[in-house]
Amino acid sequence: MKKEYPEGKEKVQGNRIRILDKDTINKIAAGEVIERPASVVKELIDNSIDAGATEIRIEIEKGGKRSILVRDNGCGMSREDALLSYKKHATSKIMFIEDLDTISTMGFRGEALSSITAVAKVEILTRQQEEITGTKIVIHGGKVLETSDAGTAPGTSVHVKDLFYNTPARQKYLKSDRTELAHITDTVMRLALANPEISFTLLSDGKPVIRNAGSSDPFKSIVNLLGPDTARSMLPLEYRTEDFEIRGYISKPEITRRDSDQLFFFVNTRPVISRAINKAVREGYYTRIPKERYPVAVLSLVIDPREVDVNVHPRKAEVRFSREKEIGDAITLAIEKVLSESNLVPEIRKRKDRVQKTFEISESSDRLQVSEAAEIFGKSATGKTKCTHEISNFPESGGALREKAERYSYPVKDTERKLKKSERLLNFTSKDGIQGIPDDRNPENRKEPETNKGSLEDLRVIGQFSRLYILAEKGEDLVLIDQHAAHERILYEQILRMKKSRVQELITPVTIDLTPKEKVLMEEYIPYLEDYGFGISEFGDNTYVITFVPEVFGRLEGSEIIHDVISDLLASGRVKKDTGISERVCKTLACRAAIKAGAACSPGQMEELIEQLKKAENPYSCPHGRPTVITFTKEELDRMFARIQ
Structure with a gap:
């Protein structure tokens, strides 16, 4: 097809290379x-x-x-x-x-x-x-x-x-x-x-x-922009050497996000993006938070301008450091030191400024510690846990600190509760005759294709590896099942069937504080969250109150899971209405309610999970497309060990 040019800008004949106007x-x-x-x-x-x-x-x-x-x-x-x-x-x-x-x-x-x-x-x-x-x-x-x-x-x-x-x-x-x-x-x-x-x-x-409002105290901006709930959990951090200074706040391990979008890093007051710094912050927490999670951090680096190149990209969002590894190591060590010297047991909080009393329960302690919000703010704002360290105070490496850290693990009771919940939901959908799994892009139309489920029959469970994979044998084949992906698929199909037909009212309404960005996007998602069982309404500038939740969550112990669901939905911004909001809500609900990686499972629980997976329409992939089951034949294993050519 012949290209049309605007009037007065006809293509010049002759030379193929020309200088643009x-x-x-x-x-x-x-x-x-x-x-x-x-x-x-x-x-x-x-x-x-x-x-x-x-x-x-x-x-x-x-x-x-x-x-x-x-x-x-x-x-x-x-x-x-x-x-x-x-x-x-x-x-x-x-x-x-x-x-x-x-x-x-x-x-x-x-x-x-x-x-x-x-x-x-x-x-x-x-x-x-x-x-x-x-x-x-x-x-x-x-x-x-x-x-x-x-x-x-x-x-x-x-x-x-x-x-x-x-x-x-x-x-x-x-x-x-x-x-x-x-x-x-x-x-x-x-x-x-x-x-x-x-x-x-x-x-x-x-x-x-x-x-x-402008203030000489940066903590006030954190309270205003990241929300009181996040601010209560922030620990002050300061680190100085002869060449640079790092100061700011990091969250306790109890506050995490799915993505790194709440890692705020500034170089001489310039907001910058640095994967190396994000990695250094994450490594500072090591095993204190789940592997796939990120903390909240607001850190400012003051450094000689000659040590940093801001002339990397036209938007000046990326920078290069002359000593990037040294700065990254310093951030990791500073975070490890602050966390090792702080009381990291989550507190039960009694908040008078909410609709009713809202409790956050610690799974690691039976004692109930009640503190007023003002006292919690005081600990962060006055810096009682604040520590300023010279470089000589840190060990040469973080090895010693990391050796003492215990591996992050979910309790066995949590696994049992989640399996019982999905079993009850399976019985509910079967008894009520709710059949068929809707197409992700059009929840009213089509079923998943029929799937051969023979490879899940007659499995003998051997055990669990890395608290993530179920090992089983079928004849002479070795079968590996990703416990989180499998349970996520089971719940995803149930949520698609039920929609808002199964909800539970909260005895005590839960409030969540969102950042201004999250609130902007929240207003678009509210109708879709309500379709899948959330009762949610605005309550204050950046605060929402939850009155009921999908029954798939079972007993609700705090606001963290709701905030995680909201954060997961908002993390990547808007999804086109005709292709994805409902799908994303379903996937997120299933992911948040499923058995986690790192959760211990008894032999009986592993067998129960496999039985539930057999009833899924498509048992071989999670809603995000990752495989749930992988099989190794004896011949493949023999070839790996060079037993056969």
């Missing part, structure tokens, strides 16, 4: 810096921070696709500077290439405003404190339409409208308004945690999403 170059370059509305918000807030602002206000419409307004009370710009600010590579942060070695500002490339004005309609209002009149500049698609005097408060206001209006190829790949707002909320939250002394306000379509 300036307008095309600017739009392509803008795509490296401005990926979505959250990128605009980040770049504008960076400029506000560099301008010395103590108050930053962000107003969003339609997830930032229609309008983004960022207003600050910083130093402002003169008219001359304002007229240069939107030019490509115009910056006040550096002058020479050598300045890249000592960058202490958030921005330095001179690309942010230039990129934003190339793909949006922008209005800039700015005034310096000593000036009487401010400056107004209107730019559409990189072209200046208006420059004039204007009355405005000291500081700078940048209003971005119709993002990507002139680059429809980028515009069509933006997600829903709520998803884009979630990314913006996450961006503002990270910058607010990195700069606790600055007041941040985020409004979406006139409704407040984040209000974080």
Whole structure:
């Protein structure tokens, strides 16, 4: 098919290689810096921070696709500077290439405003404190339409409208308004945690999403942005050497998340992403938390700018350290030291500021320890468990600490309870004649294909390996069954059959605190959670109250499992309505209610699990597609041991 070119841009005949026009170059370059509305918000807030602002206000419409307004009370710009600010590579942060070695500002490339004005309609209002009149500049698609005097408060206001209006190829790949707002909320939250002394306000379509007053105490920002429940569990951490300093807060092992999205790491107040640092934090907990879980951490690294390269990526989200391994080892050792010196037994809490008393029960202690929320806050905020360590105080390696750590294990009673629950649900669905497993993408239509279940017949259980795999033999074959994946498949099919037909009301309603980002996404998921048995409603700014839950959970002992379900659902953002929210809810409920990896099983429990798996429509894969059963024939084993050629 012949390619159509816009009027005035017919393809030039002759040479195949040509230099792109300036307008095309600017739009392509803008795509490296401005990926979505959250990128605009980040770049504008960076400029506000560099301008010395103590108050930053962000107003969003339609997830930032229609309008983004960022207003600050910083130093402002003169008219001359304002007229240069939107030019490509115009910056006040550096002058020479050598300045890249000592960058202490958030921005330095001179690309942010230039990129934003190339793909949006922008209005800039700015005034310096000593000036009487401010400056107004209107730019559409990189072209200046208006420059004039204007009355405005000291500081700078940048209003971005119709993002990507002139680059429809980028515009069509933006997600829903709520998803884009979630990314913006996450961006503002990270910058607010990195700069606790600055007041941040985020409004979406006139409704407040984040209000974080500036404070010299970073713990107050943690309480406000991560929620009181998380803040109560945070332990202060400080670590110093001659070359760098690490300070912040880490959660007790009782608070974990499925993903690493609540590991906040800042380098000289710059939010950064570092897999090496995430790994170092996770290794600091070692066996204190389950293998697939992550803690919550807010850590700030203060280091000589010459030791870190922030000029790695146009969005400045990734950095490189000259001594990355040393920093990672220091973080791991510091976390190990703090955890080893802290009381890690979960406490029963009596919270007067909730609907009713809500208890969090420790499985490792029979004694009930009751503390007021204020006392718990006091322990974290006053730093009674705070420890400051010089490098000489740490062992050369974490080996000694790790040898003392006990392997994480779930109690045997937990396995028995979960198996009895799935057996009762199997009997319920069979007795009521609820048959057929709906297709994941359309829960009303189709059944799973018929499956040959012969390989599960006549199994003789041998034992359990690594508290995860059931070993059994069938004739001369060795059969391995993943206990978590198998039970997850069993529960998944039952949940699909039942939907909200089996629920249990909680005697004591449970409250959960969400981050601002989680709350933004929660509103989209509530109808689907209700379909599968949750009674959930808003209760305060970032708090929800749960009044009943799916019967598949059995006895509910605390809010952790509910928060994990919500976090699991929200971790990857929005799922398209026509292809996945219901499916994701079912998979998450099954995963959270299933027997865990690391759970001990008796021979009778293993046999019961196999019997339940036989009744599944598709017993050979979990809802996420991982295998539940693997068979080794004697011939394959003989070949592995070189008994046959």
